[in-house]
Amino acid sequence: MLNPAANQLSQLKKRLTKRTVKELAESSHVQAGLEDMISRFYDSLIQACESGTVNWVDPILDTWLSAMPRDNTTESTLIPLVSTIKRVLWRVCEFDDDEQVFNTIQIVEPIFEHSIAYINRLETGSIIDQADRNLSEFKVTMKALEKSKASFVAVAAHELKTPLTLVQGYSNMLTNELLQVENEQKYEPYLRGINNGTSRLKEILDAMLDVTLIDNDLLELSYQPVWLGQLVDGLLSELEEQLQTRELDISYEAFLDPKEFFYADPERLQQIIRNVLLNAIKYTPDGGKIVIGGRKLPGFVEITVEDNGIGIAMDKQQTIFKKFNQTGDAARHSSGKVKFKGGGPGLGLVIAKGLIEAHEGTIWCESDGYDEDTCPGSIFHIMVPYRDTPPDEMSAQIFGDSVVPN
Numbered sequence: 318m319l320n321p322a323a324n325q326l327s328q329l330k331k332r333l334t335k336r337t338v339k340e341l342a343e344s345s346h347v348q349a350g351l352e353d354m355i356s357r358f359y360d361s362l363i364q365a366c367e368s369g370t371v372n373w374v375d376p377i378l379d380t381w382l383s384a385m386p387r388d389n390t391t392e393s394t395l396i397p398l399v400s401t402i403k404r405v406l407w408r409v410c411e412f413d414d415d416e417q418v419f420n421t422i423q424i425v426e427p428i429f430e431h432s433i434a435y436i437n438r439l440e441t442g443s444i445i446d447q448a449d450r451n452l453s454e455f456k457v458t459m460k461a462l463e464k465s466k467a468s469f470v471a472v473a474a475h476e477l478k479t480p481l482t483l484v485q486g487y488s489n490m491l492t493n494e495l496l497q498v499e500n501e502q503k504y505e506p507y508l509r510g511i512n513n514g515t516s517r518l519k520e521i522l523d524a525m526l527d528v529t530l531i532d533n534d535l536l537e538l539s540y541q542p543v544w545l546g547q548l549v550d551g552l553l554s555e556l557e558e559q560l561q562t563r564e565l566d567i568s569y570e571a572f573l574d575p576k577e578f579f580y581a582d583p584e585r586l587q588q589i590i591r592n593v594l595l596n597a598i599k600y601t602p603d604g605g606k607i608v609i610g611g612r613k614l615p616g617f618v619e620i621t622v623e624d625n626g627i628g629i630a631m632d633k634q635q636t637i638f639k640k641f642n643q644t645g646d647a648a649r650h651s652s653g654k655v656k657f658k659g660g661g662p663g664l665g666l667v668i669a670k671g672l673i674e675a676h677e678g679t680i681w682c683e684s685d686g687y688d689e690d691t692c693p694g695s696i697f698h699i700m701v702p703y704r705d706t707p708p709d710e711m712s713a714q715i716f717g718d719s720v721v722p723n
Contacts, residue, residue, distance in 0.1 A: 321417065322424040323366035329409055330359050337405045341398070354381070358402060366424050371431035378432060382439055395436045403429045463532070471529040474522045481522065485515045524664040528640065531671030538582040538675055540704070540712040545618065546575050548587050549609055552594070563603050563657070567594075570610040579618060580704040580712065585672045589680075592665035593622045593697045599659050601626030602692065613703070617678070620699040627658075628693040629684040637682070638670045669699075677702050 326333070334356045338348045341355075358377050365373035381395055406425070412418045488511045495504050530536045549569045553560075560567060590609070597607050601624045611620040629637065640663065666680075673680045684695035707713035 320367060320424070322421045323363050325410060325421070326359065326363045326366060326406075330356070330363070333359055333406060333409050336409055337402050340401050340405055355402070362425075362428060365428045369424075371428045372435070374428060374432055375435060378435060378439075382436070382443075394440055396433060399429065399432050399436065471526060474525040474529070478519070478522055481515055481518055484511070485519075488512055488515065521662055524662060524668060527668045528664055528671070531668065531675070536671065536675050538585060540580045540708050541583055542578040542716060543581045543583045543586060544575070544578050545573050545620070546571050548583060549590065552587055552591055556591075556594070556598075560598070563598065565598060565601060565604070566606045568606075568608055570608060572611050573613060573618070579701075580706070580708055581676060581701060582672075586676070586701065589669045589672050589699060590620065590622070592669040593680075593699065596665055597622050597624040597626060597695070597697070599657065600624070600628075600695075602657055605692070611699075614700075616703055618701045618703050620701065621696055622699075623694065623696040625692055625694040627689045628687045629682060629695050630687040631684075633687070634682050634684060638666050638680070640664065640667050673699060673701065 334352060337355050338351045341351055342348050358374065361374040361377045365371060378395065378399075381398075385395065410421065412421065488508060492508050492512075495508070527536075546569070553567060553569065556567075594607070594609070601607060605625050607622065607624045609620070609622055611618065613619075670680050678700045680697065680699050682695055682697045685693040687693075707716055
């Protein structure tokens with residue numbers, strides 16, 4: 318024997334189905350397709366009313382949800398459908414007294430509340446799953462794009478180096494020939510310009526190749542004994558002529574014993590310090606001061622490059638280690654390797670970060686902010702792992718246990 322609510326719904330099922338279908342669609346062709354679907358929902362609703370189990374309607378809702386096309390770009394939900402069924406039910410049902418209304422509400426309303434919540438939960442989960450799939454696909458696409466970009470940069474840089482080498486070679490040959498001519502001084506500025514330009518272009522291509530190696534985890538280090546004082550002295554000698562034009566006071570405050578060494582890739586370590594130092598030079602006004610120093614820590618050598626330049630904005634202190642980053646307005650940058658606020662491809666600090674991380678070290682910067690008037694300055698910290706023995710078998714075979722400075 319059905320309870321009153323289930324009994325009334327059973328008696329009104331055909332009428333409820335026709336009225337609901339008419340509310341949902343005007344076309345008779347569409348109504349024919351909806352009628353069986355709505356009829357089965359009312360069957361489930363009657364069973365739910367009789368059994369007192371609100372999730373009796375879940376299977377029919379699952380069927381509808383699985384048949385519904387999922388498109389995250391448009392509104393697509395079953396809630397309006399279920400709301401229409403509920404609205405029609407209350408319009409069609411007739412009650413003899415308030416007690417019958419109250420009893421029916423007690424039985425029917427929890428079923429519809431459960432249905433709405435169930436639909437919300439499943440549809441939200443479906444949207445989240447689709448968003449996760451889209452994100453995964455996007456990541457795969459971006460990874461492929463990044464790999465394609467890296468491959469293009471590597472190929473382009475490699476292919477450009479060949480004609481560049483030819484230009485450098487013929488320029489040097491022409492310079493040697495003109496040295497034997499009496500008025501060779503007339504052409505000397507032109508040849509110097511060619512040589513400077515090709516040298517700068519070679520540095521940029523080498524930087525592009527280094528970034529490609531870093532991005533693709535193809536960088537190989539050659540560990541050798543490093544005497545830090547000798548390495549820094551060599552670097553300052555290399556930059557001496559360029560630094561004189563800027564009237565910068567650059568000093569090295571030694572903190573290791575001159576005879577003390579550790580294992581690292583000396584060429585790459587010098588490149589790291591050079592790139593950080595060139596960054597300090599670019600953003601320190603003429604006549605400024607730069608100090609290379611540091612300290613020995615347990616397991617690490619900390620190298621610092623401190624300047625009294627224009628500083629780095631707080632929101633830029635992480636992004637400066639990203640590719641093609643500029644700390645100021647690129648349109649206002651002058652050209653040149655060591656000119657104040659000189660432009661460039663924005664790869665120096667990226668390479669420094671990649672090279673020090675290949676050593677299993679790290680790099681970061683500190684600054685109170687960016688101000689061209691007060692010049693708050695900045696300080697870069699380079700943490701190099703202190704290895705007092707060869708880190709790999711090949712280095713051990715080459716250098717053994719006994720190493721003395723040159």
